[in-house]
Amino acid sequence: MSYSGKRVLVTGGLGFIGSNLAVRLARDGAIVTVVDSAVPGCGANEFNLAPVRSQITWINSAIGDLDRHRTAIEGTGIVFNMAGEISHINSMRDPVRDLELNTAEQLRFLLALRQICPGVRVIYASTRQVYGVPQYLPINEIHPVNPIDFNGIHKHAAASYHRLLTANGEIDATILRLTNIYGPRMALNIPEQGVLGHFFRRALLGEDMEIFGDGRQFRDPVYIDDIVEVCLIAGTRSRLPSNTMNAGGIEALSLAAMAEILANEGGSRVRYRPFPEGHKAIDIGSFSTDNSFIREQLGWQPKVSFSDGAHRTLAYFREHREHYLPRTTSR
Numbered sequence: 590m591s592y593s594g595k596r597v598l599v600t601g602g603l604g605f606i607g608s609n610l611a612v613r614l615a616r617d618g619a620i621v622t623v624v625d626s627a628v629p630g631c632g633a634n635e636f637n638l639a640p641v642r643s644q645i646t647w648i649n650s651a652i653g654d655l656d657r658h659r660t661a662i663e664g665t666g667i668v669f670n671m672a673g674e675i676s677h678i679n680s681m682r683d684p685v686r687d688l689e690l691n692t693a694e695q696l697r698f699l700l701a702l703r704q705i706c707p708g709v710r711v712i713y714a715s716t717r718q719v720y721g722v723p724q725y726l727p728i729n730e731i732h733p734v735n736p737i738d739f740n741g742i743h744k745h746a747a748a749s750y751h752r753l754l755t756a757n758g759e760i761d762a763t764i765l766r767l768t769n770i771y772g773p774r775m776a777l778n779i780p781e782q783g784v785l786g787h788f789f790r791r792a793l794l795g796e797d798m799e800i801f802g803d804g805r806q807f808r809d810p811v812y813i814d815d816i817v818e819v820c821l822i823a824g825t826r827s828r829l830p831s832n833t834m835n836a837g838g839i840e841a842l843s844l845a846a847m848a849e850i851l852a853n854e855g856g857s858r859v860r861y862r863p864f865p866e867g868h869k870a871i872d873i874g875s876f877s878t879d880n881s882f883i884r885e886q887l888g889w890q891p892k893v894s895f896s897d898g899a900h901r902t903l904a905y906f907r908e909h910r911e912h913y914l915p916r917t918t919s920r
C-alpha cells in the first residue's frame with residue numbers, strides 16, 4: 590500500500606478526519622491537495638495541517654465551486670471525500686444548510702469529477718446515522734436504512750450519488766459508514782459535534798461531564814488512526830464487488846463507561862441529566878457495528894482500544910491545547 594508520488598485530493602482536509610488523512614498521506618510521500626472552505630460551524634482548523642503545511646496545497650474553496658479548484662482536480666488519482674457537516678442537531682435546526690453542505694455540494698462535486706477525472710477512485714465518509722434506530726445489533730450492511738434526522742437523510746442521498754455514478758462506470762467509489770470517531774484534531778470547541786467531543790473537552794478543562802439519560806446507551810468508537818488506515822486501504826482497491834461498508838470500533842462501551850475513563854484521566858466528575866428538548870428525538874439509543882464485511886473485503890479491523898486511544902488523544906490536546914480550546918464552552 591504505497592502512496593508515495595501519488596496525486597491525491599482530500600476534501601474537508603482542514604477538518605478532523607480529513608486532516609489526519611492528509612498528514613499521513615503527506616508523510617507517506619503523496620502529493621496532497623486539500624479542498625476545504627473552512628465552513629463556519631464545522632471542524633476546520635488550519636493548525637491541523639501544521640506538521641505538513643509546507644508539503645501540501647490547500648485550496649480554500651467549496652467542493653462544488655469548480656471554478657476555484659478545477660486544475661487541482663485534474664490528474665488526481667484518488668479522492669478522499671471527507672467534506673461535510675457532521676452535526677445531527679444542527680441539521681435539525683437548519684435543514685437547508687445541511688442539505689446544501691452534505692448533498693447539493695456533493696452532487697456538484699461528483700458531476701464535475703466524472704467529467705474531469707472519469708473513473709477516479711473515491712472514498713466517501715458516510716455515517717452510521719443512516720440506519721436510524723437499530724432493529725438489531727450489531728448492525729450489518731443489510732440492516733434497513735431509516736435515518737431519523739436530516740443529516741442522516743442528506744448523507745444517505747450523497748452516498749447514493751456515489752453509488753449511482755459508480756454503477757454507471759463514471760467514478761469508482763467506496764462508501765464507508767463510519768461510527769463515532771475520536772482522536773487528535775477533533776473539533777473540541779464545537780459542542781454540537783457530539784458526545785465524545787464533549788467528554789474530551791470537559792476532561793481537558795477538568796469540568797463535569799454531562800450525560801443525557803442514564804448513560805447505559807452504548808457506542809463502538811473508533812480511534813482516528815484506525816480510520817485513516819481503512820481509508821488508505823480502501824483507496825488502493827478498485828471496483829470492489831460491493832462498495833458500501835460499515836467501519837466500526839473494536840469494542841462497545843456505554844457512554845457512562847467512556848465518560849468514567851476520561852473523567853479519571855482528567856479529574857472530572859460525571860453527571861446525568863434528562864435529554865434536553867431536540868436531542869431525544871434524534872437519539873438512536875445504542876449502536877454497535879458488525880465489521881465482518883469490511884474485514885472480509887479489505888482485511889481491515891480496528892486495533893486501538895478506547896482506553897489507549899483516549900490516553901493518546903488527551904496527550905495530543907494537552908500539548909496543543911491553545912489551538913483547540915481557545916475558550917471555555919458549554920455543552
Ligand SMILES: NC(=O)c1ccc[n+]([C@@H]2O[C@H](COP(=O)([O-])OP(=O)(O)OC[C@H]3O[C@@H](n4cnc5c(N)ncnc54)[C@H](O)[C@@H]3O)[C@@H](O)[C@H]2O)c1
Binds near residue numbers: 601690768771
Ligand atoms: N467524526 C465522526 O465521528 C464521523 C462519524 C461518521 C461520519 N463522519 C463523516 O466524516 C466526514 C468528516 O467528518 P469530520 O469529523 O472530519 O468533520 P469536521 O467538521 O471536522 O470536518 C469537515 C470539514 O469539511 C469542510 N467542509 C464541509 N463542507 C464543505 C464544502 N461544501 N466544501 C469544502 N469544505 C467543506 C469543513 O470546513 C471541515 O473542515 C463528514 O462527512 C462526516 O459526516 C464523521
